[in-house]
Amino acid sequence: MAVNYEKMNFDIKISNEPLQIQSCINWVMSPACGGINVFIGTVRNNTQQKKVTRLEFEAYETMAINEMNKIAEEVFLKWPVQKIVIHHRTGVLQPGEIPVIIVVAAAHRDAAFTACRYIIDTLKQTVPIWKKEVFEDGEVWVAAHP
Amino acid sequence: MRILAFGIVKEIFSDSMIDIDLNNESTVEALKEHLEKQYPKLNELGSYMIAVNNEYASAGDIIHTNDEVAIIPPVSGG
Numbered sequence: 328m329a330v331n332y333e334k335m336n337f338d339i340k341i342s343n344e345p346l347q348i349q350s351c352i353n354w355v356m357s358p359a360c361g362g363i364n365v366f367i368g369t370v371r372n373n374t375q376q377k378k379v380t381r382l383e384f385e386a387y388e389t390m391a392i393n394e395m396n397k398i399a400e401e402v403f404l405k406w407p408v409q410k411i412v413i414h415h416r417t418g419v420l421q422p423g424e425i426p427v428i429i430v431v432a433a434a435h436r437d438a439a440f441t442a443c444r445y446i447i448d449t450l451k452q453t454v455p456i457w458k459k460e461v462f463e464d465g466e467v468w469v470a471a472h473p
Numbered sequence: 474m475r476i477l478a479f480g481i482v483k484e485i486f487s488d489s490m491i492d493i494d495l496n497n498e499s500t501v502e503a504l505k506e507h508l509e510k511q512y513p514k515l516n517e518l519g520s521y522m523i524a525v526n527n528e529y530a531s532a533g534d535i536i537h538t539n540d541e542v543a544i545i546p547p548v549s550g551g
Contacts, residue, residue: 455548468546471480471547
């Protein structure tokens with residue numbers, strides 16, 4: 328199962344299958360771009376000195392795709408970038424697995440770096456996706472409580 | 474009116490959706506008051522938003538009975 332929203336210059340997907348780094352990079356490659364910036368989020372095996380056994384990701388898929396589209400469209404208005412990929416995984420992930428990949432191609436590296444950082448920072452603030460950290464002795468929805 | 478729940482709100486509701494009685498054309502604020510009375514644990518969250526038809530809604534926005542309404546607890550993707 329995957330929700331995919333592919334336009335000419337951006338490719339946005341939420342999937343419960345493993346994300347594919349190489350195909351994300353291939354999708355943005357073009358002779359007109361001079362640099363590709365990649366951010367890969369990975370599941371860390373600890374948080375605040377507690378061992379994390381797995382993460383469980385859940386998305387409100389239709390709205391999440393909507394919000395990710397908004398981020399991509401905003402980025403094209405703000406910086407001279409050529410292609411954007413935003414892929415997010417859902418379901419149960421083990422430490423070391425990849426919940427998110429963001430790839431930005433631009434003619435020059437400054438725009439690619441800046442836009443990539445903006446996309447992951449904004450995604451974490453606005454896109455309705457949630458993760459639950461599961462420990463050996465309990466579990467917690469991240470950021471739910473003050 | 475049907476309300477969709479995600480993340481921790483699913484645990485607060487003990488379900489992924491609930492049906493509540495709310496007048497047509499209530500505000501988002503009125504919906505939150507109604508929900509918080511029924512589910513006081515919502516007040517313990519850092520914050521939460523209401524989404525109407527896949528868009529974040531403001532306190533004064535009007536909800537119609539056929540809208541898709543969801544509770545959005547603090548997001549934590551990435």
